[in-house]
Amino acid sequence: MTEAPSRTQQNGAALLEAARGMGLKTLCFVRHANSKPGAGVTRVDQPHDWKIDDQKRMLTEKGWDQCRSASKWFADVDCRAILSSPARRAADTAVAMKDQVEKEGAVAHSLPVGMVDAVHPAGTSEACELLFETKGYGPLRGFFEAPGGEVAFKAYGELAAGRILDHLKGGLMGEAVAADGTPAGTCLAVFGHAVFLNAIAHVVAEAAGGAGLDLVLDMDLGETQGVLVSLADGKCTHLSVSTTEAPSPTQQNGAALLEAARGMGLKTLCFVRHANSKPGAGVTRVDQPHDWKIDDQKRMLTEKGWDQCRSASKWFADVDCRAILSSPARRAADTAVAMKDQVEKEGAVAHSLPVGMVDAVHPAGTSEACELLFETKGYGPLRGFFEAPGGEVAFKAYGELAAGRILDHLKGGLMGEAVAADGTPAGTCLAVFGHAVFLNAIAHVVAEAAGGAGLDLVLDMDLGETQGVLVSLADGKCTHLSVS
Structure with missing residues (x-):
């Protein structure tokens, strides 16, 4: 040698x-x-x-x-x-x-x-x-x-x-x-x-x-x-x-999403973590930092997960939802549809809730830095990821990227599908279903753009299954929503 x-x-x-x-x-x-x-x-x-x-x-x-x-x-x-x-x-x-x-x-x-x-x-x-x-x-x-x-x-x-x-x-x-x-x-x-x-x-x-x-x-x-x-x-x-190309924090996609949502008459965004799901097949990372997560997107809800959806509809009925966006991961999409069906069945909404899919709400392929940190640290409050070397920059950039993708869906007409029987817009909340830590990162950029009143809660909240964080578009105040 x-x-x-x-x-x-x-x-x-x-x-x-x-x-x-x-x-x-x-x-x-x-x-x-x-x-x-x-x-x-x-x-x-x-x-x-x-x-x-x-x-x-x-x-x-x-x-x-x-x-x-x-x-x-x-x-x-x-x-x-x-x-x-x-x-x-x-x-x-x-x-x-x-x-x-x-x-x-x-x-x-x-x-x-x-x-x-x-x-x-x-x-x-x-x-x-x-x-x-x-x-x-x-x-x-x-x-x-x-x-x-x-x-x-x-x-x-x-x-x-x-x-x-x-x-x-x-x-x-x-x-x-x-x-x-x-x-x-x-x-x-x-x-x-x-x-x-x-x-x-x-x-x-x-x-x-x-x-x-x-x-x-x-x-x-x-x-x-x-x-x-x-x-x-x-x-x-x-x-x-x-x-x-992907927005940096200075490009303020969070601020652009805030402005567009306010203009559509929305008062809140609600970020909801998926219900309990079956484990993946254990595919390892090797040299494919994103592709191994294809298996992750196929994971299905457990019976416990379906029960959680029925229970969580009790708090979801009160957010005055107009429309839903979801990660393409099956466990997130199934959670969104189950909770939507439950509140519609119970008459808690005056219209059928339109549902769209946003790829970037699932983290695979969006930020290798965020994925690696998540693989290393596992579940936990966003603050811990912000404190890791390079973590705050990476997760803020991810949040801005995802906020931009959500904004694209709003501009694409999703909200226009949500109308009451008299033809007027129905509901004042957009719900986004996705994944722990990464939802907090999106909520963080929106709350920060709205005034930052709830940033500490977003940073310290360990979002549980079928729990939500409701972000006020008036001042960024955040509320933790759960059955308990």
């Missing part, structure tokens, strides 16, 4: 100096798109050879779609050239995103592409591989905190930085010229793998001044997401479709 360089060799610093000398301003480290699982080859007594299979894994259809979407942020990094791990999923991601930005005219030249073996971790550091096999995906900080982890991953980062430096010296950058013959682009993009890319970014950012080290340590790099490292001071920026 090739020996990893010691910290005193400072390959990160040498790469920084060479890149600056070539007129580069940033390095962008990009994780590959969603890919098919490997054939399940085991480690046995071959600590690296088993990863040959891993390098052959191909992109899924979802992965190709991610590449097309990610080109929107990739077009803005001013790329001059690309280096990639030799793993097929990384190389295919690099070429797909390169082709897309070239097709759209976002770059003034054809982007040269090179392969760097060490960007794929196989055969570079047994210590890093063993830690990764043990811990799985997650922020680099967790690996640094493991015994021997910081030394191993810093050494790996230095090794990979040296290999990247070799390619820069080998003439890759000289191939990138604009039509007038001058160097084109100020960024070198490196496509590779979660955790290991963070390790390379860490040594470069540290050499450049260290302004972004905490972000690199705490960022769980999602599929086709990037970390942009400034060569001026080491400042780091997380790049993803969500940062360019």
Whole structure:
């Protein structure tokens, strides 16, 4: 095995100096798109050879779609050239995103592409591989905190930085010229793998001044997401479709939803957690951070769950509901329909409640950072997730994203279907059925936009099965609704 360089060799610093000398301003480290699982080859007594299979894994259809979407942020990094791990999923991601930005005219030249073996971790550091096999995906900080982890991953980062430096010296950058013959682009993009890319970014950012080290340590790099490292001071920026398309907290989808709901005569939004449901089939995460949750969406209500729906209709009858939106997960949709049918049967509403589905109310595929935190922490109050590294930013961004999707349904005419016998709008509440923690995150952005009177309750409430949180659109005051 090739020996990893010691910290005193400072390959990160040498790469920084060479890149600056070539007129580069940033390095962008990009994780590959969603890919098919490997054939399940085991480690046995071959600590690296088993990863040959891993390098052959191909992109899924979802992965190709991610590449097309990610080109929107990739077009803005001013790329001059690309280096990639030799793993097929990384190389295919690099070429797909390169082709897309070239097709759209976002770059003034054809982007040269090179392969760097060490960007794929196989055969570079047994210590890093063993830690990764043990811990799985997650922020680099967790690996640094493991015994021997910081030394191993810093050494790996230095090794990979040296290999990247070799390619820069080998003439890759000289191939990138604009039509007038001058160097084109100020960024070198490196496509590779979660955790290991963070390790390379860490040594470069540290050499450049260290302004972004905490972000690199705490960022769980999602599929086709990037970390942009400034060569001026080491400042780091997380790049993803969500940062360019999905609303950030400053874009205030919560405020836009509030304004639209008020304009439709609504006074409250009620967020309701689904009833008790059967466990899933135990599908594991592997390298598909969202797809494994397809099974989760099929989970059915238990007999206890159906009983909970009948009981909860007693408080649901009092919210003056006009319409319902639900997560597409079966347990949420069945809860919504059961409670709707019960209050209609009992004559608690003056009209038939229209029901719509909102994909983003189920967390799968919306925010890998939120999903990972939920997998790690499990159920509990939103405040605990806000206090986790990166948690507040991630869950607020998710809440804004989901609020935007709900707003789309309101604008799409759902509320117009809810009329009393005389043709006038009926009901002053929109009910949203979904999932613990994630409903709190949506309620939080709406309550905050409305004045924030109930934020502490939303943060500290552990929303139980068929319980709701009612948010006043007048001042953001929140009320916990339950049978008890």
